[in-house]
Amino acid sequence: MTPSIASHSERGGPVQLFYQPPGAARRPVVDRGQGIYLWDSSGKRYIDASSGPIAANIGHGNLHVIEAAHQQMRKVSYASRAFFENEANALLADAVTELAGPGLERAFFVSGGSEATESAIKLARQFAVSQGQGGRWKVLSRNPSYHGSTLGAMAISGDPVSEAMFGSMAPLAPKVPAPFTYRVPDGHTPESYAHWCADALEDTILREGPQTVLAFFMEPVGGLATGALVAPDGYYRRVREICSRHGVLLVFDEVMSGVGRCGSFLAAHQWPDARPDIVTLAKGLAAGYTPLGAVLASRQIVDAVAQSGGFMHGFTYASNPLSCAIGHAVLQETVRGKLVANAAAMGARLRERLQEVQQGSRVLGDIRGRGLLMAIEIVADRDGKTIFPAETRAIERIVALAMERGLLLYSRRTANGLFGEWLMVAPPLITDAGQIDAIAGLIGDALAAFEKEVPARGP
Ligand code: PLP
DSSP states (O other), rough: OOOOHHHHHHHTTTTOOOTOOOTTTOOOOEEEEEBBEEETEEEEEEEETHHHHHHHOOOOHHHHHHHHHHHHHHHOOOOOTTOOOOHHHHHHHHHHHHHOOOOOOEEESSSHHHHHHHHHHHHHHHHHHHTTTTTOOEEEEEEEEEOOSHHHHHSSOOOHHHHHHGGGGGGOOOEEEEEOOOOTTTTOOOHHHHHHHHHHHHHHHHHHGGGGEEEEEEOOOOTTTTTTTOOOOHHHHHHHHHHHHOOOEEEEEEEETTTTTTTSSSSGGGOOOOOOOOEEEEGGTTTSSSOOOOEEEOOHHHHHHHHTTOOOOOOTTTHHHHHHHHHHHHHHHHHHHTTHHHHHHHHHHEEEOOOOOOOOOSSSEEEEEEEEEEEEEOOSTTTTTOOOOOGGOOOHHHHHHHHHHTTOOOOOGGGGGTOOOEEEOOTTTTTOOHHHHHHHHHHHHHHHHHHHHSSOOOO
16 A cells, blocks of 8 residues: 555654654645645645745746656656766756856756755866866855755855854865845945955965965855845955956856846846856756756866866766756746746845835844845844844744745744844745735735734833
């Protein structure tokens, strides 16, 4: 007999959630998805207002993608790169590099964001070695930041909590401060602080020894680690200049921000004077229809590595036909539906609606992001920008109150709230104006309910 979910539950233990602490609430069982909506097995409907963890970019149940997957599976689902090239891989590589534009003419496909980070690190290293610069191996990044959960990706992620647990197992890379804009040190404006943060990158390169520094990784528009942080424009140019001056490769982690999410195919396109040397993608690339990630790099980088013996790196599922066919269909749908432009337009509308919510809210401190990669920062008081004590579990409560109201908002308290706490508001790129208004309305309702639970601070 095929075991049902109910029969698993009767055993008393969570099924996929075996790692949750004892007593943690069970989650509803998902039943189906269509467009921006998901339904659980009781029939309750939710708006997927963060596209899961910012993955379901084109919404659920897209028939074109389902059909493309079906057709590819009928032809061949898997054939190893060791024996064959495959057409789906070539089509996806052509499409993604065309959309990414000049300077990113080559693509290598993997199964997700962490694999893309690992692959980008190794590509950078092999390129340096091919150029006779084998002394370069240090990978700098920002604090806070997130580049994935494998040990290599963790070593270049700025997260004090995961460092405390796993730091001794991987050589932690030097970090420079992320240019936060909401809280800046006394005497600074967001612009002057961003300038200072870029200077900190140069100081770190000089201190470490420029001939030892391989790459600088950053999320051009932040993910969960910074709550959709967007730096002042001058920061991007300055970072590019510093990397170029010292022969350091600039890697943009666009696992979250890429594939149209920020209102341009790459977030990088919004800062044309800060072109990255390497870009990583995942999440929106296959939009939740299959695990897929990519590393994009210039022809020069990839050719140099190829000529020096080839890329010493790979995964069993790298560039597999099924995932590539799905990714290609997702890109076709992204272009056909003009979803990149829609992300820009709906992002602007979402910001306006959230600003209206903020006017009536005691706890909505900051609204930031680009396109449909937005976040709202939650504070105990807006004047002092103070963070709720951990016991309030503010983010957890707001997520629960939103979920009661049929709204899914992705978040968790990152870095123990050291840098603040926020929720991601990042619905699928197919979201229309009425749906944006509904999302903002439900966020307003959830925040109002939360405010009733927490006493207002005295003057
Ligand atoms: N990089 C960024 C910016 C991310 O947001 C994530 C995941 O959230 C990753 C890398 C890791 O991606 P994955 O979870 O697919 O391994």
